[in-house]
Amino acid sequence: MWDDKGEKYLDLYGGHAVISIGHSHMHYVQSLSKQLEKIAFYSNSVKNPLQEKLAEKLGQISGYPEYQLFLCNSGAEANENALKAASFVTGRKRVIAFKKAFHGRTSGAVAITDNPKIVSSFNAGHDVVFIPMNDEEAFNKIFDSSIAAVIIEGIQGVGGIQLPDDSFLQFLQRKCDENGTLLILDEIQSGYGRTGKFFAHQYAGIKPHLITMAKGMGNGFPVGGVLLHPDIKSWSGMLGTTFGGNYLASVAALSVLDVIEKENLIANALAIGTYIISEVTKLKEVIAVRGRGLMIGIDLPEALTNVRKDLLFKDHIFTGEAKPNTIRLLPSLALTKAEADIFLQAFTKNLQA
């Protein structure tokens, strides 16, 4: 990226994990421009063949060909619809969410987000219980036949790149299956190839009932989606939206998948991410490194709170943060080893400054 003075920046944050294939990728720009010349939008009451093409391609690349796809416009909206579907299917309303979770800012999504500061009294009316992640005992204490859904991030992003144990995800899937509860995997930040698998939960070998996605799906064009297990019988109008899956959104999402496939970006995310994690682990100033692929959190001591600012203002490298002092890396999946080395060199220098 370049600023208004022509200064060059390396973007390792992608505007909250949104830029999956790189800014202004030629194929993406051309696909969207061509579509804009044809038709940008028409109502969802008229069949849009691009949505079908997207559902088929997404199903095939993600390993969920048998799931249905509902298209919407943002992450919060995807979660809102997944919660709604779970409540329709089960006839229940109580939801289990996890401490440090972030699921969005609309009414239901913010109610299952563990941050009272952004929950208004209007949002607080939902029936939600928060428990610590990876704590089977805490889960067993409150899990019963009143629970409509359990929602968990593939990897917690805003919470500071916190990973659920594979065994915990398998436990949740088992418990939900036994109880007629729906398991929702929020892959809005951790999905779309970022972790080296299409969805982060695929490391645990589970198949949740509902999977939500957005961010990297449109590389900046607002697109969100929910994958629904084939056992979920939807009826016309159960979920709906005016803008969701419009022609431009569908083309944006399709061209992202084209590039991910053609440029082998999932394997690249895994290789470059593993390299960064192993190099950062060697640095003695670093308290902890967590993550998978190109979803990385680096905990620094309080004395080094300046590192992120120095990276930006001295070295022109964008990174993200999580409180209290975690650097969050969520770059494009096309990050090269040479670019990773630019970061590693600047980071090491700033740790010692």
Ligand SMILES: Cc1ncc(COP(=O)(O)O)c(C=O)c1O
């Ligand atoms: C895991 C997760 N879920 C949901 C959301 C909400 O997405 P949006 O901002 O597109 O509504 C976010 C956004 O940061 C997120 O990280």
